[in-house]
Amino acid sequence: MANLSTKLIRDRVIVEDTWQVLTLIADDTPETVGLPAGPLLVPLPVWQARKSELVRRKREQGEPLGIWLDTQDDPADIDANLDDFSVVGVRFPLASDGRGYSIATLLRTRYGYRGELRAFGSIGRDHLHYLWRVGFDSFAVKQPELAIASLDDFSEAYQAAANQPLPLFLRRALSA
Amino acid sequence: MYRYNDIDRLLVRQRVTQFRDQTRRHLAGELSVDEFRPLRLQNGLYIQRHAPMLRLAIPYGLLSSKQLRTLASVTRTFDRGSAHFSTRQNLQLNWPELARVPDILEELANVEMHAIQTSGNCIRNITTDPLAGVALQEVSDPRPWAEILRQWSTFHPEFAYLPRKFKIAVSGGPDDAANVRIHDLGLQLVKNAEGEVGFRVWVGGGLGRTPILAKVLREFLPWPHLLTYFDAVLRLYNLHGRRDDMYKARIKILVQSLGIEEFAHQVEAEWAHLKDGPATLTEAEVARVAAHFAPPEYETLPKLDAGFESAKRHDAEFAAWAARNVHEHRVPGYAAVTLSLKATGHAPGDATSEQMEIVADLAERFGFAEIRTTVQQNLVLPDIRKRDLFSLWQAARAAGLATPNVGLLTDIVACPGGDYCSLANAKSLPLAAALQQRFSDRAQVADLGEIKLNISGCVNACGHHHVGHIGLLGVDKQGEEHYQITLGGAWGIEAALGKVIGPAVLAEEVPQAIEWIVDNYRVYRRPHERFIDTLKRIGTESFRDAAYGNAESGQDAKEISNG
Ligand code: SF4
Numbered sequence: 153m154a155n156l157s158t159k160l161i162r163d164r165v166i167v168e169d170t171w172q173v174l175t176l177i178a179d180d181t182p183e184t185v186g187l188p189a190g191p192l193l194v195p196l197p198v199w200q201a202r203k204s205e206l207v208r209r210k211r212e213q214g215e216p217l218g219i220w221l222d223t224q225d226d227p228a229d230i231d232a233n234l235d236d237f238s239v240v241g242v243r244f245p246l247a248s249d250g251r252g253y254s255i256a257t258l259l260r261t262r263y264g265y266r267g268e269l270r271a272f273g274s275i276g277r278d279h280l281h282y283l284w285r286v287g288f289d290s291f292a293v294k295q296p297e298l299a300i301a302s303l304d305d306f307s308e309a310y311q312a313a314a315n316q317p318l319p320l321f322l323r324r325a326l327s328a
Numbered sequence: 329m330y331r332y333n334d335i336d337r338l339l340v341r342q343r344v345t346q347f348r349d350q351t352r353r354h355l356a357g358e359l360s361v362d363e364f365r366p367l368r369l370q371n372g373l374y375i376q377r378h379a380p381m382l383r384l385a386i387p388y389g390l391l392s393s394k395q396l397r398t399l400a401s402v403t404r405t406f407d408r409g410s411a412h413f414s415t416r417q418n419l420q421l422n423w424p425e426l427a428r429v430p431d432i433l434e435e436l437a438n439v440e441m442h443a444i445q446t447s448g449n450c451i452r453n454i455t456t457d458p459l460a461g462v463a464l465q466e467v468s469d470p471r472p473w474a475e476i477l478r479q480w481s482t483f484h485p486e487f488a489y490l491p492r493k494f495k496i497a498v499s500g501g502p503d504d505a506a507n508v509r510i511h512d513l514g515l516q517l518v519k520n521a522e523g524e525v526g527f528r529v530w531v532g533g534g535l536g537r538t539p540i541l542a543k544v545l546r547e548f549l550p551w552p553h554l555l556t557y558f559d560a561v562l563r564l565y566n567l568h569g570r571r572d573d574m575y576k577a578r579i580k581i582l583v584q585s586l587g588i589e590e591f592a593h594q595v596e597a598e599w600a601h602l603k604d605g606p607a608t609l610t611e612a613e614v615a616r617v618a619a620h621f622a623p624p625e626y627e628t629l630p631k632l633d634a635g636f637e638s639a640k641r642h643d644a645e646f647a648a649w650a651a652r653n654v655h656e657h658r659v660p661g662y663a664a665v666t667l668s669l670k671a672t673g674h675a676p677g678d679a680t681s682e683q684m685e686i687v688a689d690l691a692e693r694f695g696f697a698e699i700r701t702t703v704q705q706n707l708v709l710p711d712i713r714k715r716d717l718f719s720l721w722q723a724a725r726a727a728g729l730a731t732p733n734v735g736l737l738t739d740i741v742a743c744p745g746g747d748y749c750s751l752a753n754a755k756s757l758p759l760a761a762a763l764q765q766r767f768s769d770r771a772q773v774a775d776l777g778e779i780k781l782n783i784s785g786c787v788n789a790c791g792h793h794h795v796g797h798i799g800l801l802g803v804d805k806q807g808e809e810h811y812q813i814t815l816g817g818a819w820g821i822e823a824a825l826g827k828v829i830g831p832a833v834l835a836e837e838v839p840q841a842i843e844w845i846v847d848n849y850r851v852y853r854r855p856h857e858r859f860i861d862t863l864k865r866i867g868t869e870s871f872r873d874a875a876y877g878n879a880e881s882g883q884d885a886k887e888i889s890n891g
Contacts, residue, residue: 248366248449250489254566257486262601278350278359278367282485305346308335310479312607313486319555320335320479321613322606 629661677705745785754802
């Protein structure tokens with residue numbers, strides 16, 4: 153069990169984080185791991201093993217439900233259930249592992265996920281701008297007060313991306 | 329050439345600001361060595377054997393005189409007055425001071441240059457044919473496409489942390505002067521049966537520890553789909569390329585393990601989602617970019633220039649230079665010229681600040697103020713009137729830039745090797761010097777004709793030794809520098825990977841072995857037959873025997889060369 157951090161950046165402001173991230177450690181199995189009370193991000197194997205229990209927990213006990221994907225997880229696996237989650241997290245085990253950028257892009261552009269998309273793990277302020285462009289809107293980073301400025305390291309972009317569906321050349325042509 | 333607009337300029341400036349702050353935080357201890365590494369790499373900054381190395385981007389090898397002068401002044405102010413043109417058309421400074429790198433980047437930004445993504449596991453500088461726009465065989469000018477890809481790849485948010493580096497090349501036509509087959513992704517401009525322009529797409533080439541030539545991924549990709557198709561390829565690679573072993577992380581390994589058919593099938597499946605989406609290129613956008621590469625105002629000139637012809641008849645040295653370093657041009661009365669950075673006694677690809685300034689002047693005086701860098705580590709002036717060739721030659725010769733050896737044995741391609749690079753097993757530069765010394769008889773070297781010799785200081789193959797007709801790879805044997813010799817590699821359309829001929833040879837003995845190899849060629853060649861063609865015809869056996877001292881053991885060869 154790990155708290156993300158007490159504060160995070162969400163929708164470009166710094167807020168208290170109330171969510172817990174459930175991780176499987178040592179002898180935990182997806183079927184038996186305990187589910188603590190409160191807003192909870194569960195890993196994909198737990199969701200797959202205990203869908204109905206988690207949905208009941210949410211509907212009957214009013215406990216907010218989220219899921220997190222690890223870097224090798226396929227977002228297609230949760231496509232049908234995206235409405236069940238109020239937060240989808242993507243873990244970055246290493247800053248150099250860029251799969252999360254494609255996972256986020258797919259969630260936003262292919263599977264149409266509109267809820268909170270959270271990046272956590274080995275990310276820092278120097279990753280925020282790209283993370284934001286591929287569709288993340290919440291970021292568990294150290295020193296969020298300092299980091300937040302880096303969301304805007306660049307004020308323009310050439311490519312289409314999750315947060316800007318039109319590439320620069322089309323926007324330029326449309327505004328001309 | 330492409331000129332920045334306000335947004336291009338803004339992005340490069342914001343990059344300087346970003347990196348200045350990252351450098352400051354690193355020097356203040358707020359960013360650890362490990363955290364700083366990927367950030368500096370994405371700005372071309374390595375920490376090397378003696379000092380940092382900074383690789384400056386020269387997008388598709390194209391420079392204006394003004395830009396080259398800035399490179400000269402940066403080299404003088406921030407380095408020791410000499411810099412290295414690399415096999416990927418970039419420029420490397422070997423002694424910059426970490427704290428001053430942001431200042432260097434700022435100087436570059438003033439002339440629309442940068443060091444963005446010249447290193448790191450991201451999409452690197454896109455390379456192309458140095459004769460783009462003037463080459464005879466061209467189907468279409470590759471430069472607009474290279475620029476469109478430069479913009480697409482610059483700060484692409486999804487593909488900044490790939491499993492490994494990613495290199496793209498664009499060739500304008502069938503001769504494949506950009507060597508697409510040794511790149512992760514390669515484009516060759518082609519026309520389909522209806523005469524429409526598009527690309528043959530190659531994937532999965534690369535040298536290094538596991539050299540593989542690229543395979544055709546798609547025979548014809550209509551141009552509007554270039555970016556959506558590339559997004560699909562890169563996404564597949566980003567998600568499924570190996571990340572557990574850096575030596576198996578290039579896209580070539582993914583292609584190899586899936587097989588090209590399955591890989592192509594998966595690309596098509598991913599592309600189906602992206603095809604015809606907003607990133608589909610428009611005629612207006614292509615025209616906007618292509619306008620930057622419109623032909624300059626050429627004069628109407630006769631095809632033959634009497635003065636040039638007569639100068640060749642009267643001056644044998646000039647004629648030798650014209651035969652090797654002057655290339656045909658699509659416009660009558662014009663030629664393209666290679667200024668050789670391979671003078672005897674100079675490290676291949678190195679140029680001093682003074683030389684860069686002279687080249688910038690020559691490009692202004694005789695051309696349209698434009699210079700190209702080449703994969704062979706030379707410089708090209710693309711548009712020279714034939715009637716000016718003699719004057720140009722005299723000026724270039726005075727600056728040590730007119731060695732008449734383009735494509736010859738002494739036009740050696742070499743990585744910086746052990747003198748600078750921390751990964752090296754061997755010092756490629758002293759070997760290059762020793763070879764140039766050994767083959768200093770120009771007439772003899774000219775008589776040998778085209779022989780491409782490439783040297784890499786280690787298995788990373790920055791010197792492209794696998795595709796040299798003769799390749800030399802530095803290896804370490806019990807602390808002694810040795811070189812493995814490969815024969816039969818080739819570039820471009822005839823691309824092939826060389827084969828190792830036998831045990832590695834002690835560094836000091838390499839020049840002798842090479843001499844024996846070329847002697848063997850002399851014995852067997854037919855009239856006008858190139859080295860590589862003789863080799864193909866008769867096989868490597870006699871060359872191998874020759875290299876080791878006429879079939880005698882390596883030990884004997886050693887005694888001969890020492891004696
Ligand atoms: S081939 Fe090896 S020694 Fe040469 S520059 Fe590349 S990494 Fe360094």
